[in-house]
Amino acid sequence: VKLFYEGKAKRVYGTENLNEVEIEFKNSLTAFNALKKGEFDQKGAVNLSISEILFAQLEKAKIKTHFVRKISENRIRALQVQIIPLEVVVRNRIAGSLAKKMGLEEGGELPFPVVEFYYKSDELQDPFLNDDQIYALKLADQNEVSNLKKQVLEINKVLKPLFQNIGIALVDFKVEFGKTPAGEIILADEISPDCARLWDLKSGEKMDKDRFRRDLGQVKEMYEEVLRRLKTV
Numbered sequence: 001v002k003l004f005y006e007g008k009a010k011r012v013y014g015t016e017n018l019n020e021v022e023i024e025f026k027n028s029l030t031a032f033n034a035l036k037k038g039e040f041d042q043k044g045a046v047n048l049s050i051s052e053i054l055f056a057q058l059e060k061a062k063i064k065t066h067f068v069r070k071i072s073e074n075r076i077r078a079l080q081v082q083i084i085p086l087e088v089v090v091r092n093r094i095a096g097s098l099a100k101k102m103g104l105e106e107g108g109e110l111p112f113p114v115v116e117f118y119y120k121s122d123e124l125q126d127p128f129l130n131d132d133q134i135y136a137l138k139l140a141d142q143n144e145v146s147n148l149k150k151q152v153l154e155i156n157k158v159l160k161p162l163f164q165n166i167g168i169a170l171v172d173f174k175v176e177f178g179k180t181p182a183g184e185i186i187l188a189d190e191i192s193p194d195c196a197r198l199w200d201l202k203s204g205e206k207m208d209k210d211r212f213r214r215d216l217g218q219v220k221e222m223y224e225e226v227l228r229r230l231k232t233v
């Protein structure tokens with residue numbers, strides 16, 4: 001197997017099937033565009049299992065994903081796609097960079113889910129892009145952008161109540177999409193506590209990568225707790 005790409009949290013390998021890749025989930029953890037680095041034992045396996053459960057729920061709701069099957073505790077088979085270099089974010093509440101740039105406290109409910117796009121580039125620190133910038137720079141056309149918005153809002157419609165049912169607020173999350181050889185845009189990459197804000201509904205405790213970013217401790221324990229609860233859905 002040939003290593004195609006090594007990222008911050010995963011490795012992507014080619015397979016004998018030209019339409020499929022193998023994705024290995026690493027134990028590493030990075031924040032602030034890789035300026036801060038860490039890891040914990042079983043992190044890859046926990047994130048893989050969380051992603052697997054969420055992708056299965058999305059597939060049940062007729063949202064297409066790249067997931068094919070689990071190969072081992074830290075590897076999956078996925079459809080190879082051409083990743084659209086946009087991080088697609090949905091926010092249900094004010095937190096993170098939105099709170100920071102507006103000088104607002106975290107936690108306020110937004111009146112509707114807010115979709116944002118960021119250019120996927122560590123060197124440039126994932127800059128925010130508005131729709132016009134995306135079209136003018138030919139990162140995606142109008143049809144593609146409306147497709148991405150529609151899909152990510154559907155994903156939010158599935159995931160928000162799913163987390164609500166296990167006592168977790170889905171504050172915000174980021175996903176990546178890719179194009180299949182047939183030109184279809186499908187959900188790729190992962191959905192895990194690395195790319196979502198998950199707050200315990202009762203205690204307000206953070207159950208996501210902010211524990212690592214902000215040195216709150218119990219990173220592993222909280223990721224494991226998210227998985228434990230998801231196994232009950």
Ligand SMILES: Nc1ncnc2c1ncn2[C@@H]1O[C@H](COP(=O)(O)OP(=O)(O)O)[C@@H](O)[C@H]1O
Pocket residue numbers: 005006007008009010011012021066078079080081082083176178188189190
């Ligand atoms: N199905 C797929 N086909 C091809 N590339 C993918 C697929 N799913 C995810 N990727 C890409 O593989 C890489 C995953 O590794 P990751 O560690 O998340 O990288 P990064 O540090 O760039 O975020 C990302 O660049 C992601 O866009």
Ligand SMILES: [Mg+2]
Pocket residue numbers: 007008009
């Ligand atoms: Mg990534």
